[in-house]
Amino acid sequence: MKFPGRRKLKHYFPVSQPKPILPTSEVRPDKDTYVVGLDETIVDVVANVTDAFLIKFGIKKGLSNLVDADTAAAIFVELTAEQCISDHFAGGTIGNTIHNYSVLADDKSVLLGVMSANIGLGSPAYHYICHTSSKVDMNHLQGVAGDIGRGITLITPDGERTFAIAPGDMDELDADHIPESIVAGAAALVTCAYPLRHQGKPIKQAMIQALQYAHQNQVPTVLTLGTSHLVEEHRDELLSLIKQYINVLAMNELEAEALTGLSDPLEAASEILNYVDIVLLTAGPEGMYLCGHTEDEMKRETTNPIKSGRLADFNRWEFSRPMLREACQHPIKVFSHIDPYMGGPEKIRNTNGAGDGALSALLHDISANHFHKSAMPNSTKHLAPFLAYSSFAQICKYANRVSYEILAQNASRLSRGLPEREDSLEEAYWEK
Numbered sequence: 001m002k003f004p005g006r007r008k009l010k011h012y013f014p015v016s017q018p019k020p021i022l023p024t025s026e027v028r029p030d031k032d033t034y035v036v037g038l039d040e041t042i043v044d045v046v047a048n049v050t051d052a053f054l055i056k057f058g059i060k061k062g063l064s065n066l067v068d069a070d071t072a073a074a075i076f077v078e079l080t081a082e083q084c085i086s087d088h089f090a091g092g093t094i095g096n097t098i099h100n101y102s103v104l105a106d107d108k109s110v111l112l113g114v115m116s117a118n119i120g121l122g123s124p125a126y127h128y129i130c131h132t133s134s135k136v137d138m139n140h141l142q143g144v145a146g147d148i149g150r151g152i153t154l155i156t157p158d159g160e161r162t163f164a165i166a167p168g169d170m171d172e173l174d175a176d177h178i179p180e181s182i183v184a185g186a187a188a189l190v191t192c193a194y195p196l197r198h199q200g201k202p203i204k205q206a207m208i209q210a211l212q213y214a215h216q217n218q219v220p221t222v223l224t225l226g227t228s229h230l231v232e233e234h235r236d237e238l239l240s241l242i243k244q245y246i247n248v249l250a251m252n253e254l255e256a257e258a259l260t261g262l263s264d265p266l267e268a269a270s271e272i273l274n275y276v277d278i279v280l281l282t283a284g285p286e287g288m289y290l291c292g293h294t295e296d297e298m299k300r301e302t303t304n305p306i307k308s309g310r311l312a313d314f315n316r317w318e319f320s321r322p323m324l325r326e327a328c329q330h331p332i333k334v335f336s337h338i339d340p341y342m343g344g345p346e347k348i349r350n351t352n353g354a355g356d357g358a359l360s361a362l363l364h365d366i367s368a369n370h371f372h373k374s375a376m377p378n379s380t381k382h383l384a385p386f387l388a389y390s391s392f393a394q395i396c397k398y399a400n401r402v403s404y405e406i407l408a409q410n411a412s413r414l415s416r417g418l419p420e421r422e423d424s425l426e427e428a429y430w431e432k
């Protein structure tokens with residue numbers, strides 16, 4: 001387990017302790033620190049198209065659109081004929097998140113989902129495996145006869161990305177392939193709202209089963225909302241799922257508005273905090289918000305400039321560490337916001353996956369806390385049952401930095417960890 005993010009001050013995170021036993025690629029629930037992700041297994045097929053192409057196939061720009069097999073085939077015929085397909089990347093919002101987590105933490109995660117039982121060269125499953133970190137444990141995947149999903153990622157000249165999802169067998173994951181012991185030993189379970197749009201398919205029940213196992217075993221649950229029209233269409237069902245099972249909810253500003261009816265991110269986050277413990281709300285060029293709860297007695301005041309929006313002085317307590325609301329005697333809401341790291345990269349190559357990157361940083365901080373607590377239970381870091389290792393403000397910085405890295409590269413997944421030293425920071429910083 002690597003340390004999450006960077007610190008100027010010395011810390012006492014036991015990174016150098018030797019592991020007592022030989023490492024294995026398979027997760028051992030009683031020995032390893034890991035996160036579990038449940039997802040529709042999807043490979044992203046990237047193609048450059050015109051706006052007219054989207055209109056021709058009735059695809060809504062900027063969103064994730066589900067298409068039937070015939071439409072997917074017609075799209076493929078046209079993309080192939082026009083030679084517009086530039087790349088294949090492993091995708092899936094949670095697949096991306098746990099891959100990035102494993103790259104950042106240099107540690108294990110488990111993917112629950114389906115995989116083609118027979119993998120041909122160049123098939124969607126082949127591309128998926130090729131682009132996934134070897135630290136992602138795939139031993140618990142369910143084999144299926146057909147293909148995994150294909151997310152045709154249509155990039156228009158303005159750089160916007162739109163998905164046409166051809167599901168294949170990605171929604172066949174059944175509840176029998178959710179191993180309770182693996183979920184029970186995790187530092188967190190992370191999944192997404194997408195399975196809700198496949199009502200008659202087994203994946204929805206499999207997701208609920210995984211959430212129930214996590215809930216019964218006090219494993220923090222993390223849900224990301226996916227795309228705004230999915231939230232609009234399944235709002236009531238989503239809200240009841242969130243209220244029943246979810247601790248951490250991640251979304252962008254459009255999904256937050258679809259869920260709450262509030263267009264102001266701070267107001268939306270404050271409303272959502274009535275149902276969950278932590279909210280990660282990314283807002284594109286407006287940066288990101290990380291909001292949650294802490295115990296009144298434990299709150300810590302920021303030394304950053306105080307910010308006001310629809311809520312006055314909202315970031316005042318952002319140096320506090322996140323806690324479950326039910327673990328607080330006197331919970332207070334805490335809000336933190338950060339502008340894009342260095343104003344965003346000079347050239348944005350790809351916005352796809354920037355939100356998934358931010359969530360993987362938050363997961364890293366949560367699992368680092370889990371690891372530290374099992375390694376040093378008597379540390380003052382654990383005087384209260386905190387949910388994450390760092391403060392809201394620090395996690396915001398880290399998540400923002402990871403999003404920047406995704407924006408600056410072509411793929412939606414990190415191919416390596418963050419640089420050991422930032423070129424943008426002067427040498428004196430590193431000597432402190």
Ligand SMILES: Nc1ncnc2c1ncn2[C@@H]1O[C@H](COP(=O)(O)OP(=O)(O)OP(=O)(O)O)[C@@H](O)[C@H]1O
Pocket residue numbers: 251252253281282283284285286287288339340341343344345348351352353354355356357358400403404407
């Ligand atoms: N145009 C931009 N300029 C600067 N920073 C940006 C820009 N777009 C995104 N970012 C950074 O990336 C973070 C996440 O982006 P965004 O809100 O677009 O995520 P998202 O819509 O959830 O993306 P995805 O669903 O593709 O993962 C933002 O909080 C911000 O830090």
Ligand SMILES: Nc1nc2c(ncn2[C@@H]2O[C@H](CO)[C@@H](O)[C@H]2O)c(=O)[nH]1
Pocket residue numbers: 039040041042043044064090091092093094096151163165192194352353354355356412
């Ligand atoms: N699980 C899942 N991921 C999706 C869907 N639509 C788009 N994505 C993924 O979202 C990622 C970007 O956040 C891309 O890599 C896509 O593969 C979907 O319907 N289900």
